[in-house]
Amino acid sequence: MTTHYEAVIGLEVHAQLMTRTKIFCGCENRFGAPPNTLVCPVCLGMPGVLPVLNERAVELAIRAGNALGCDIRSRSVFARKNYFYPDLPKGYQISQFDQPVCEGGHVPLGDGRSIELTRIHLEEDAGKSFHPEGGGEHSLVDLNRCGVPLIEIVSEPVIRSAEDAYSYLVNLKRILEYTEVCDGNMEQGSLRCDANVSLRPVGTTTLGTKTELKNLNSFRATRLGIEAEIARQEKILTGGGTIRQETMQWDADRGVPVPMRSKEEAHDYRYFPEPDLPPLLLSQEKLRAVRDAMPELPDAKRERFQTEYGLREYDAGVLTDSAQLARFFETVVKHFPHADRAANFLMGPYLRLQKEQEGDDLLPVEPEALAQLLALEKGGAVSPAAGRQVFEAMVRTGKAPADLVKELGLEQISDDGALQTVVDEVLAANPEQVAEFLGGKEKVLGFLMGQVMKATRGKGNPGVLTPMLRASLEAKRG
Amino acid sequence: MDLTRATITEIAAALDAGSLASTDLVEHTLRETGRLEPEVHAFLHVRDRESLLREAKESDAARRSGGVTSPLAGIPVAIKDNICTIGTPTTAGSRILEGFQSAYDATVIEKLKAAGALILGKCNLDEFAMGSSTENSAYGPTTNPWDPARVPGGSSGGSAAAVAAGMAFTALGSDTGGSIRQPAALTGVVGLKPTYGTVSRRGLIAFGSSLDQIGPLARCVADAALVFDAIAGNDPRDATSADIATGSACDTLHDSIDTIRVGVPRQSWGEGLDAGVEASVRSALDQLGPAVAEITAIDLPLLEASIPAYYLVATAEASANLSRFDGVRYGLRDKQAGTLDEMYKRTRGHGFGTEVKRRILLGTHALSSGYYDAYYLRAMKVRRKIADDFARAFETCDVIALPATPTPAFPIGEQIDDPITMYRNDLYTIAANLAGLPAISIPCGLHDDTLPLGVQLMAPRFEESRLLRVASHWEAKLGTLGRPPRISANGGDAR
Numbered sequence: 001m002t003t004h005y006e007a008v009i010g011l012e013v014h015a016q017l018m019t020r021t022k023i024f025c026g027c028e029n030r031f032g033a034p035p036n037t038l039v040c041p042v043c044l045g046m047p048g049v050l051p052v053l054n055e056r057a058v059e060l061a062i063r064a065g066n067a068l069g070c071d072i073r074s075r076s077v078f079a080r081k082n083y084f085y086p087d088l089p090k091g092y093q094i095s096q097f098d099q100p101v102c103e104g105g106h107v108p109l110g111d112g113r114s115i116e117l118t119r120i121h122l123e124e125d126a127g128k129s130f131h132p133e134g135g136g137e138h139s140l141v142d143l144n145r146c147g148v149p150l151i152e153i154v155s156e157p158v159i160r161s162a163e164d165a166y167s168y169l170v171n172l173k174r175i176l177e178y179t180e181v182c183d184g185n186m187e188q189g190s191l192r193c194d195a196n197v198s199l200r201p202v203g204t205t206t207l208g209t210k211t212e213l214k215n216l217n218s219f220r221a222t223r224l225g226i227e228a229e230i231a232r233q234e235k236i237l238t239g240g241g242t243i244r245q246e247t248m249q250w251d252a253d254r255g256v257p258v259p260m261r262s263k264e265e266a267h268d269y270r271y272f273p274e275p276d277l278p279p280l281l282l283s284q285e286k287l288r289a290v291r292d293a294m295p296e297l298p299d300a301k302r303e304r305f306q307t308e309y310g311l312r313e314y315d316a317g318v319l320t321d322s323a324q325l326a327r328f329f330e331t332v333v334k335h336f337p338h339a340d341r342a343a344n345f346l347m348g349p350y351l352r353l354q355k356e357q358e359g360d361d362l363l364p365v366e367p368e369a370l371a372q373l374l375a376l377e378k379g380g381a382v383s384p385a386a387g388r389q390v391f392e393a394m395v396r397t398g399k400a401p402a403d404l405v406k407e408l409g410l411e412q413i414s415d416d417g418a419l420q421t422v423v424d425e426v427l428a429a430n431p432e433q434v435a436e437f438l439g440g441k442e443k444v445l446g447f448l449m450g451q452v453m454k455a456t457r458g459k460g461n462p463g464v465l466t467p468m469l470r471a472s473l474e475a476k477r478g
Numbered sequence: 479m480d481l482t483r484a485t486i487t488e489i490a491a492a493l494d495a496g497s498l499a500s501t502d503l504v505e506h507t508l509r510e511t512g513r514l515e516p517e518v519h520a521f522l523h524v525r526d527r528e529s530l531l532r533e534a535k536e537s538d539a540a541r542r543s544g545g546v547t548s549p550l551a552g553i554p555v556a557i558k559d560n561i562c563t564i565g566t567p568t569t570a571g572s573r574i575l576e577g578f579q580s581a582y583d584a585t586v587i588e589k590l591k592a593a594g595a596l597i598l599g600k601c602n603l604d605e606f607a608m609g610s611s612t613e614n615s616a617y618g619p620t621t622n623p624w625d626p627a628r629v630p631g632g633s634s635g636g637s638a639a640a641v642a643a644g645m646a647f648t649a650l651g652s653d654t655g656g657s658i659r660q661p662a663a664l665t666g667v668v669g670l671k672p673t674y675g676t677v678s679r680r681g682l683i684a685f686g687s688s689l690d691q692i693g694p695l696a697r698c699v700a701d702a703a704l705v706f707d708a709i710a711g712n713d714p715r716d717a718t719s720a721d722i723a724t725g726s727a728c729d730t731l732h733d734s735i736d737t738i739r740v741g742v743p744r745q746s747w748g749e750g751l752d753a754g755v756e757a758s759v760r761s762a763l764d765q766l767g768p769a770v771a772e773i774t775a776i777d778l779p780l781l782e783a784s785i786p787a788y789y790l791v792a793t794a795e796a797s798a799n800l801s802r803f804d805g806v807r808y809g810l811r812d813k814q815a816g817t818l819d820e821m822y823k824r825t826r827g828h829g830f831g832t833e834v835k836r837r838i839l840l841g842t843h844a845l846s847s848g849y850y851d852a853y854y855l856r857a858m859k860v861r862r863k864i865a866d867d868f869a870r871a872f873e874t875c876d877v878i879a880l881p882a883t884p885t886p887a888f889p890i891g892e893q894i895d896d897p898i899t900m901y902r903n904d905l906y907t908i909a910a911n912l913a914g915l916p917a918i919s920i921p922c923g924l925h926d927d928t929l930p931l932g933v934q935l936m937a938p939r940f941e942e943s944r945l946l947r948v949a950s951h952w953e954a955k956l957g958t959l960g961r962p963p964r965i966s967a968n969g970g971d972a973r
Contacts, residue, residue: 048681091801270845275687
């Protein structure tokens with residue numbers, strides 16, 4: 001009889017907080033600056049320096065806790081986690097250990113189920129090490145990231161599949177983005193995921209030996225990595241082997257988990273309370289202030305979009321799927337107060353183009369500029385068809401819509417004489433279709449309209465053209 | 479004016495009167511340093527004459543144009559070399575920081591400069607302030623100006639010797655378990671450890687972060703009060719800095735003390751206390767008696783336990799604090815190593831001295847999984863109990879008086895291979911650090927007419943004004959010791 005195994009998965013997600021400055025010093029918290037330019041004696045771990053806690057980081061941690069239904073501790077304690085590595089200047093990371101800022105809570109999976117959280121704690125990020133190929137004996141260290149504020153969100157080991165882990169991450173990211181706690185950019189490492197994975201025979205309750213899977217740098221990697229690790233462990237167990245407790249790294253290129261370091265000699269981090277920082281005490285007033293400043297959560301926003309903008313439930317759902325898109329929509333509507341038209345454009349041409357560009361990120365167009373385009377369209381200066389061309393050009397060039405309309409010669413033609421000439425030409429060129437229409441085939445009207453629009457390069461005003469085309473056809477009945 | 483004995487108050491008055499210039503102070507200091515340093519070795523670095531004289535001239539000019547208000551203006555101050563200063567090396571007495579230049583001034587240095595003081599140079603110390611004799615400096619020991627065969631105490635031995643020898647008018651030290659008070663006592667000067675959180679630690683190279691405090695070593699209590707007032711105050715860049723306005727200690731220094739109750743711990747008179755020290759301290763108490771309301775016996779039952787508790791808490795913190803000296807970003811780096819691990823081991827192996835390594839090992843062990851509860855956590859419990867004992871004691875007294883050290887200065891080399899004996903030097907001083915209390919050591923006479931001794935006072939947290947007031951009155955009864963007669967030849971008048 002073969003044993004069936006079930007997976008036990010716990011996720012540890014590190015989220016960089018969207019603060020202006022680092023967690024313990026005044027250095028800028030920004031991605032992408034030249035190496036070692038966002039540093040000071042404090043984050044470089046120079047002799048004699050002391051950490052001062054960034055209050056904003058605390059507020060964002062509490063905000064995350066609120067959004068995920070955690071208990072916020074009125075007293076939490078920072079601790080030193082000791083280990084040597086060149087990207088850790090002090091030789092210890094300031095983190096939280098037995099008294100984290102948030103406990104409990106849960107992440108919804110989007111299908112009514114949710115995953116319980118163990119805790120959320122505050123800590124500082126480390127720098128980045130580089131081992132350049134052909135760099136000889138040298139490695140390089142960039143300490144810009146040192147001291148960037150992080151929260152680590154730790155789930156209970158209750159996730160059962162890679163698919164659920166994926167949903168967990170998608171929903172967690174969405175909430176963190178929504179609450180403006182983290183920008184959720186996995187490519188840049190603002191959101192990073194590690195998974196603890198073990199297997200056990202179905203029906204048993206004791207936990208098997210776990211491995212820690214690191215370097216899950218995208219949603220895809222999270223799903224594939226966990227799937228592969230489950231398969232690897234299952235193969236070993238089915239073959240009668242035992243799992244070694246070790247840290248694995250997901251090799252996305254080869255699609256396999258690779259052992260990093262053995263945990264046989266378990267790391268002793270020698271945690272102890274950080275003497276340079278007093279315990280973090282949070283008053284009821286402080287907690288209330290953070291709660292009052294809490295951004296709207298996805299469900300509330302979807303409902304508001306329906307009532308405030310009169311959107312259908314489905315449309316409201318699409319537009320509030322990401323916080324960025326919802327914010328973009330609201331800015332457009334602020335400058336162009338016709339929510340239905342704005343929604344149609346976003347859900348149509350906008351999202352189509354975004355999908356074509358294979359990104360989750362917003363297109364490089366300012367919402368104000370899109371509002372201008374929609375206003376031009378509504379005012380009749382440009383036709384919807386030409387508007388799409390202008391929009392694509394805006395994304396490409398970043399130029400203003402009014403300028404592009406002129407540049408591309410896409411001003412809408414509403415002049416009766418000019419349009420009548422075009423209509424006459426089209427009808428003359430398509431006698432068969434004209435005959436079909438006259439024979440009762442209404443559908444042909446669409447084709448003929450398309451030909452007319454094509455002849456005007458999309459510039460013809462459909463409001464003028466539609467009745468004109470019909471009238472010209474009817475006139476042929478004689 | 480005898481510049482080897484003059485107080486800051488007297489010097490400031492002479493500077494104001496125009497009978498003395500800051501340049502005279504610099505010349506005096508450099509002359510005395512040149513004469514005495516070959517024997518005493520109180521300094522690791524003395525700033526160059528040109529810079530000091532230029533700053534002194536600027537100070538004198540500012541004074542003439544009425545731009546000077548602080549009594550410290552124009553006065554050279556010596557700084558323990560574990561306090562970061564721009565423009566000089568800051569080595570903490572360690573090979574691992576040889577030639578290290580700080581990119582910033584410690585808050586206390588900013589404050590001294592703002593008060594117009596001149597930074598004279600950097601004083602010798604036990605490596606990373608770990609020691610009670612200044613023998614643990616990587617750059618050679620400091621000798622006691624009263625007897626060159628003996629230690630000046632430590633770890634602020636260089637600061638104490640510089641003041642005792644009349645080379646410096648005052649100096650900054652740091653005190654983690656007695657490192658200001660013990661050398662002050664053994665060299666015959668005044669040493670103040672302020673309440674934890676009163677003086678910013680920003681820029682002090684950390685040893686035991688929850689215990690370290692910067693404080694003055696001075697020729698008299700009034701000078702110590704002046705320096706304390708200049709360096710104390712909330713620092714938003716130090717999260718452990720107290721946001722409490724304590725007021726000026728100088729303002730109330732000479733107020734009456736005839737309602738003060740002095741508690742003397744019974745445990746002070748225990749095993750290990752040198753008979754000469756005991757006699758001297760008892761005699762000092764007899765002289766204080768008539769000036770105060772009453773002297774009563776109190777209990778500090780855990781005084782003895784303070785030593786093991788301290789050597790676990792301080793070393794645990796030190797083991798993490800010293801991790802940053804890894805050869806990666808600054809300081810010594812071993813160039814022979816082939817791997818990262820080897821680089822760490824060789825750099826730290828060569829860069830740290832024996833005592834520092836001993837304490838890193840001790841602290842690492844105390845924090846290790848499986849030992850944490852038995853060592854670190856237990857030590858923290860003892861620490862809390864000691865704080866409670868003090869709180870109880872201060873219900874029946876206003877200040878506590880006890881010896882500063884169990885013995886007078888001991889010969890160089892005598893205890894260096896016997897850490898347990900060495901650690902006992904801190905018996906009377908450690909408890910104030912564990913409880914965060916302010917404490918001061920003032921001279922109380924000479925042992926066998928040759929070696930200075932100190933008596934210690936402690937007060938409740940943030941009661942520096944009370945502490946210094948009682949100390950000032952007591953000092954008036956006991957007198958100051960001045961410079962050791964044996965080195966006074968050729969010293970003296972600036973003019």
